Amino acid sequence: MSTPLLAFVFFFLGDSIIAVVTANLIGGLVFFWVDRIILEEKQDKLVKKYLMYLGRWQLTSITLYSVIQLFGPGLIGVLLANLIGGLIFFWVDRWIFTGKTLPPLWEVSEDIVCVDCKKKSVRGYRLVLALNYNRRKEKSPEFRCESCSIKKTKELRKRGLQV
Numbered sequence: 001m002s003t004p005l006l007a008f009v010f011f012f013l014g015d016s017i018i019a020v021v022t023a024n025l026i027g028g029l030v031f032f033w034v035d036r037i038i039l040e041e042k043q044d045k046l047v048k049k050y051l052m053y054l055g056r057w058q059l060t061s062i063t064l065y066s067v068i069q070l071f072g073p074g075l076i077g078v079l080l081a082n083l084i085g086g087l088i089f090f091w092v093d094r095w096i097f098t099g100k101t102l103p104p105l106w107e108v109s110e111d112i113v114c115v116d117c118k119k120k121s122v123r124g125y126r127l128v129l130a131l132n133y134n135r136r137k138e139k140s141p142e143f144r145c146e147s148c149s150i151k152k153t154k155e156l157r158k159r160g161l162q163v
């Protein structure tokens with residue numbers, strides 16, 4: 001979608017670095033609202049996210065500028081630049097909008113004794129990996145029954161963990 005916009009800016013300003021920066025500034029101002037819908041953003045911290053987003057569009061100046069130097073500011077160059085940019089910056093945008101960089105990893109085990117309520121359970125759960133949380137090399141892994149696991153998850157969320 002930003003391809004016609006970029007082509008338009010280059011038509012007027014040429015393929016200098018100023019044109020690239022200008023194009024990305026306009027793009028950031030406009031496409032924030034489009035990406036927000038695509039990524040289903042929550043309503044909090046909107047201003048901070050907007051600023052981060054504008055910054056991230058300037059990062060694309062790097063990819064955009066180098067591609068245009070190779071292929072020229074024509075439509076093909078812009079198309080290529082946007083393809084490469086999209087591949088990379090989807091992940092950056094996802095992080096800006098949702099704060100998530102990786103989904104939490106859980107281990108499920110059968111016939112466990114819950115560490116909290118000490119009851120036997122056919123299935124037990126433990127969180128192995130989340131952002132700022134790593135229990136992959138746990139020597140004595142602690143499993144919890146379903147209800148204790150839900151309780152524990154709520155606790156971890158209160159401590160700011162993304163699970």
Ligand SMILES: [Zn+2]
Pocket residue numbers: 114115116117118119144145146147148149
């Ligand atoms: Zn339990």
